[in-house]
Amino acid sequence: MDLSPIWLTLKLAAITTLLLLIVGLPVAWWLSKGRSFFKTIIEAIITMPLVLPPSVLGFYLLLAFSPQHGLGKWLQNTFDIQFVFSFQGLVLASFIYSMPFMVGPIKSALQQLPASLAQASYTLGKTKWQTFKNILIPNIKPSLLTAVVLTFAHTLGEFGVVLMIGGNIPRVTRVASIAVYDSVERMDYASANAYSLILFCITFIMVISVFVFNKYQAKSPLE
Amino acid sequence: MIKLQNMKLNIFHIKRVGIVLFAGMLFSVPCYAQGLKVAAAANLQSIIEVLQKDFKQRTGIGIEPIVGSSGKLVAQIKNGAPFDVFLSADMSFPQELYKEGLSAKAPVVYAYGSLIICSSQNIGFQNWERILLTPRIKKIAIANPAVAPYGLAAEELLKKNGILENVKSKMVYGESISQINTYITTGVVEVGFTTQALVKDPANKTPLYWKVINPKTYAPIQQGMVILKHAENNPDAEKFYQYILSAPAKRIFEKYGYRIQ
Incomplete structure (x- = not known):
């Protein structure tokens, strides 16, 4: 059996999670401090992929990155980057699609920390960055782990967007969820079963390990 | 006694009507489209x-x-x-x-069915076999040959022309011929192989350029x-x-x- 869809999926999930961790942490921190109209709008946009059908995102990405017009054309001509039918396109789609799973848990964990924690650190002469790195992050470790695992797992499960903008190219965009769909269509139920079982086991182990690591205190991303 | 029975019947009746109404609500859409x-x-x-x-x-x-x-x-x-x-x-x-x-x-x-080569750009399909090899064509869309006969015909055509291996890196597969039509009309691919029905469809508003593939060059x-x-x-x-x-x-x-x- 061709295992490339599994590797491709893991690679996509790993890259997406890493990127989201780098971007998501500061965004979550920023969102957790105070409220404003602008912040509410941004938070709404970040949260929307939770409820928006993946086909909506897929459709707009298809239009936005078509090399015939606008943004897609400019990207193609200037940087020779194509976001449709390419791996980087899937990374971009997953980035948008999985963002609420990274930002959500971190933000609510930061909000639940007592304000005195950071204030004490500032009083002792620590900078914002030192406070963030040495005080806040260690205190939200369980939520951070939940966010990372859920982002990874959610990217594994991505299907609708990839179906629309992926193009089912072996070793480039044929991720495991697409391979399952493809095998079912070809009535190759043995392969479909193999891919599905692997995905099932990976996700199961991941979720279980979060529970164990957090001593049954894992937080739902919606909390 | 008789009255009581009647009442019972009535309640039963009301319940039944209720269930029917509820079921009707549940299934109203499929019923309508029957x-x-x-x-x-x-x-x-x-x-x-x-x-x-x-x-x-x-x-x-x-x-x-x-x-x-x-x-x-x-x-x-x-x-x-x-x-x-x-x-x-x-x-x-x-x-x-x-x-x-x-x-x-x-x-x-x-x-x-009639297979065509189609694009939203005026590429000029006189020597399409040669054009597909040029760097101007970045993506070629065909339907998944395993499930879509038009995709199978297109693949066979490319194989017969001896260019399938050379354009393999440009190939993009749709889950059905409809997805190929989407890819062509939105312009995300330069070229796609599809059914002639696409260009005859009054619902299509995108100007398209196309050429009917000689039916003798692929299995009917x-x-x-x-x-x-x-x-x-x-x-x-x-x-x-x-x-x-x-x-x-x-x-x-x-x-x-x-x-x-």
Whole structure:
């Protein structure tokens, strides 16, 4: 059996999670401090992929990155980057699609920390960055782990967007969820079963390990 | 005593009405759309609506089309999908259903599909075999050859021309011919191989450039039809079957770029 869809999926999930961790942490921190109209709008946009059908995102990405017009054309001509039918396109789609799973848990964990924690650190002469790195992050470790695992797992499960903008190219965009769909269509139920079982086991182990690591205190991303 | 019984009956009656109303609410959408369930290959996406209207006008019988790639529809039929008639994009899928006893009669050909090379840019398709190799063409879309007969025909065509291996890195696969049409009309691919029905479809608003592929250069796309087991005792299914093979339906097929002989 061709295992490339599994590797491709893991690679996509790993890259997406890493990127989201780098971007998501500061965004979550920023969102957790105070409220404003602008912040509410941004938070709404970040949260929307939770409820928006993946086909909506897929459709707009298809239009936005078509090399015939606008943004897609400019990207193609200037940087020779194509976001449709390419791996980087899937990374971009997953980035948008999985963002609420990274930002959500971190933000609510930061909000639940007592304000005195950071204030004490500032009083002792620590900078914002030192406070963030040495005080806040260690205190939200369980939520951070939940966010990372859920982002990874959610990217594994991505299907609708990839179906629309992926193009089912072996070793480039044929991720495991697409391979399952493809095998079912070809009535190759043995392969479909193999891919599905692997995905099932990976996700199961991941979720279980979060529970164990957090001593049954894992937080739902919606909390 | 009699009164009491009546009351009981009444309560029972009210309950029943309630259940019926509730069920009615639940199923109101499917009930409204009830009709002959016709599983149609994706290349028939636009023409099936025209056939549906014409058939309704002639017989008063409504149909409910389910459109998808032939392979996907066959998988659904094998797993118990309640479809009455199957219009495939080839002969092998309906043949397979017939062999497995999911259809009482052997399939018949109702039309021959016509493969075109198509683009939203004016590329000039005189020497399309050569143009596909140039760097100007970055992506070529065909339907998944495993499930979509038009995709299979396109792949065979590229193989015969000896360029399949050279353009492999440019290939993009759609789950059905409909997705290829989306890829062509939105311009995400420079070139796609699709059905001629796309360019004959009045619903398409994108200006397209295309060339009919010489039918002698690929195995004919014989599109077959079967009545499925689900419709065994449904006279409407037989009527639709006869209609698809009738002269008025043939005229519609020809109008949409299909060949009859």
